Amino acid sequence: MNPFQVFVDGAAQGNPGPAGIGVVVCDGSGQVVATRSRSVATATNNEAEYLAVLEGLRLALDNGAEEVVLLSDSELVVQQLLGNYQVRSESLRRLWDAARALMQQFRRCEVRHIPRDQNAHANRLAQEAASAAREAADAGRTVNLQSAVVEPHRANALSQGGRSSVKIAPSILSADFRRLGEVVRELQVAGADWVHFDVMDGHFVPNISFGLPVIESLRSETSLPFDVHLMVTAPERYLEAFVKAGANIVAVHAEATYHLHRAVARLKELGVKAGVALNPATPPELVRPILPLLDVVLVMTVDPGFAGQRFLPFVLDKVRTLRQWIDERGLPVEITVDGGVTVTTAPECVRQGATVLVSASGIFQSGLPLTEAVNALRRAALAAQRTLA
Numbered sequence: 001m002n003p004f005q006v007f008v009d010g011a012a013q014g015n016p017g018p019a020g021i022g023v024v025v026c027d028g029s030g031q032v033v034a035t036r037s038r039s040v041a042t043a044t045n046n047e048a049e050y051l052a053v054l055e056g057l058r059l060a061l062d063n064g065a066e067e068v069v070l071l072s073d074s075e076l077v078v079q080q081l082l083g084n085y086q087v088r089s090e091s092l093r094r095l096w097d098a099a100r101a102l103m104q105q106f107r108r109c110e111v112r113h114i115p116r117d118q119n120a121h122a123n124r125l126a127q128e129a130a131s132a133a134r135e136a137a138d139a140g141r142t143v144n145l146q147s148a149v150v151e152p153h154r155a156n157a158l159s160q161g162g163r164s165s166v167k168i169a170p171s172i173l174s175a176d177f178r179r180l181g182e183v184v185r186e187l188q189v190a191g192a193d194w195v196h197f198d199v200m201d202g203h204f205v206p207n208i209s210f211g212l213p214v215i216e217s218l219r220s221e222t223s224l225p226f227d228v229h230l231m232v233t234a235p236e237r238y239l240e241a242f243v244k245a246g247a248n249i250v251a252v253h254a255e256a257t258y259h260l261h262r263a264v265a266r267l268k269e270l271g272v273k274a275g276v277a278l279n280p281a282t283p284p285e286l287v288r289p290i291l292p293l294l295d296v297v298l299v300m301t302v303d304p305g306f307a308g309q310r311f312l313p314f315v316l317d318k319v320r321t322l323r324q325w326i327d328e329r330g331l332p333v334e335i336t337v338d339g340g341v342t343v344t345t346a347p348e349c350v351r352q353g354a355t356v357l358v359s360a361s362g363i364f365q366s367g368l369p370l371t372e373a374v375n376a377l378r379r380a381a382l383a384a385q386r387t388l389a
Helices: 045-062 075-082 090-103 116-139 154-159 177-190 212-221 239-245 260-269 288-293 313-329 346-352 370-386
Strands: 004-012 017-026 032-043 067-072 108-113 167-170 195-200 226-231 249-253 273-278 296-300 334-338 356-359
Touching (some): 004 116, 017 045, 017 116, 032 116, 045 067, 045 075, 045 177, 067 075, 075 090, 167 195, 167 370, 177 212, 177 370, 226 356, 239 260, 260 273, 346 356, 356 370
Parallel strands (some): 004 067, 067 108, 195 226, 249 273, 273 296
Antiparallel strands (some): 017 032
């Protein structure tokens, strides 16, 4: 079987300045299976090129690629990834480390330099995203990252029964709150797929964490999707505010609202991915009628409210049931597991059907640098996923 081809490009309007990345992923037959255009608040040209490499490799993994050819028109990035040029810049070194770590997730990853005219599609996507970032900066607003992401073939692939590569969503609940801006930037470099926010109100759960100001202030620090988990009573009161603050995915608890369908429908109207969260003892039947409306079902594998709790294995029965229902109907719905997720517990979560792993202490309290912690969790997940093939 021929390898996937991953075309990547980055563009910055200023150096540094508002930037964008473009990615085109083709399968072994040359068919385009996914594209991505994403704005970045500010980056140099070379940083944007590396961010495109990271995005392209993650998107290839997400589409099941095991062998890839990475194609870029940046001579510098290609030669650095091949080890022919030194990486002197500290900011580029972090991105290089993350790229090399992602390359190791494939059975084979070849890197090639191509002329600009052979990279026209990715270049156009990058230029469009950079222009959107410039317009947003001129208007004094943040970029709507959700609308900047284009994956036309993604839902079709899932509807045919395929399971996406597992996404890693570090929860900043266990991060150092004194340096959250640095943390979310580091998570992007580390190869995280989403940034997870556990919003707690001290009423639905016995703890108070953070809210709208934190999400809004961090939105400009990264282009990663913000995955907001609302552990609050009557969440429908706050949906529009969290979307305006920068949320891309919002999950409400089935136990926290009398009008679950209305809340989900409102999220879809607001243009974000809609999720429903279930506490450990809540049966999956509560979401079965609205599964076709959902993008995410978040399954709590601890009782919500605090980080660092012990994983509850009995919840895996619920994950397995949801996976069966989703696959039977060919739905493009992610199953997220949240709570006690580590390199030890993640493999069984994946084997039972999880496609998104939320981890707080498992990443931030692992004792490893963030890039190593994220990649260790991803390796554990991918190893488990390969046993399902």
